[in-house]
Amino acid sequence: MQKGVLLVNLGSPDSPTPKDVKPYLDEFLMDGRVIDVPPLLRNLLVRGIILNTRPKKSAKAYSKIWWDEGSPLIVISERFTKKLREHTKLPVALGMRYGSGSIKEGLQELADKNVDEVLLVPMYPHYAMSSYETVVVKAMEEQQKHFPDMKVTTMPAFYSSPEYIKVLGDSIAEGLKDFEYDHVLFSYHGIPERHIRKSDPTKFHCKIDGTCCSINSVAHHTCYRHQCYDTTELIKAYLGLPEEKVSTSFQSRLAGDPWLKPYTDYEFERFAKEGKTRLAVITPAFVSDCLETLEEIAMEGDEEFKEAGGESFKHISCLNDRDEWVSLMAKWILEWEEQAKLPV
Structure with missing residues (x-):
């Protein structure tokens, strides 16, 4: 063959x-x-x-x-x-x-x-x-x-592959090297909460309440929310990032149904008001920069964060090529x- x-x-x-x-x-x-x-x-x-x-x-x-x-x-x-x-x-x-x-x-x-x-x-x-x-x-x-x-x-x-985490982590480390940050936000593409439940093969595990992701289950193989948080935790551990300076959020929602939270744009405003004025943003749901990373985050996100009182904003590029x-x-x-x- x-x-x-x-x-x-x-x-x-x-x-x-x-x-x-x-x-x-x-x-x-x-x-x-x-x-x-x-x-x-x-x-x-x-x-x-x-x-x-x-x-x-x-x-x-x-x-x-x-x-x-x-x-x-x-x-x-x-x-x-x-x-x-x-x-x-x-x-x-x-x-x-x-x-x-x-x-x-x-x-x-x-x-x-x-x-x-x-x-x-x-x-x-x-x-x-x-x-x-x-x-x-x-x-x-x-x-x-x-x-x-x-x-x-x-x-x-391949979100949790050790080899992938190393390549992604090294890329992020390079992006953070010359940037003095108060916080690092891992912003993932958002999806409706119902997609999580629909993708759950057990039909009962996923509750989207912050606890089910930590309980081992076959549901994790198709649980986007769990996988996103897992990537954040693995990168945080690989790079030795301080617990209090790292969090996860979700971007690009449509009006109407509830989508995965917290919402990225809300987080931009919250960080600025809390005095976290130097923000680095990573978009690990994508391997290639696109409209969501280049316009929604690198451009609009920068503007939203600074309008809320932020001072320095850095979007770290995807792995690209x-x-x-x-x-x-x-x-x-x-x-x-x-x-x-x-x-x-």
């Missing part, structure tokens, strides 16, 4: 214009694992309300972070893929869950190279139904429909290729 690798990231509009943002948002928000309500209600909510106003606002946000080469997330993902190809003998393709450069196109690229055994790598450290899970489900749908003879193995969420991160992914791929071993 010829083995190959498919990396899958979120995706991006083709340009920072309402014309291109609208179809991208339509595909993204009509995903039943992103807005998990009945199809008719989702259609009414997305196409009847959100898409009438959101594309213009989102296009303005994208235009603030757009690079000459294109969308930062796409450019970074392509750079990472190019470097990874230099570290492995296997064919490596890149696909996006939404927008151009689809998962189907990525699988086709591998099939054209006679690949019939694929390692699917969702470029998300943590398991969530709106990120990791939807990538896996979409990839399997495309495989079964268009590539029935292709075998697909999925890389598990750091050589150490590329080398680790290449190591995982080699282990899979030779021993069918994946990160633990």
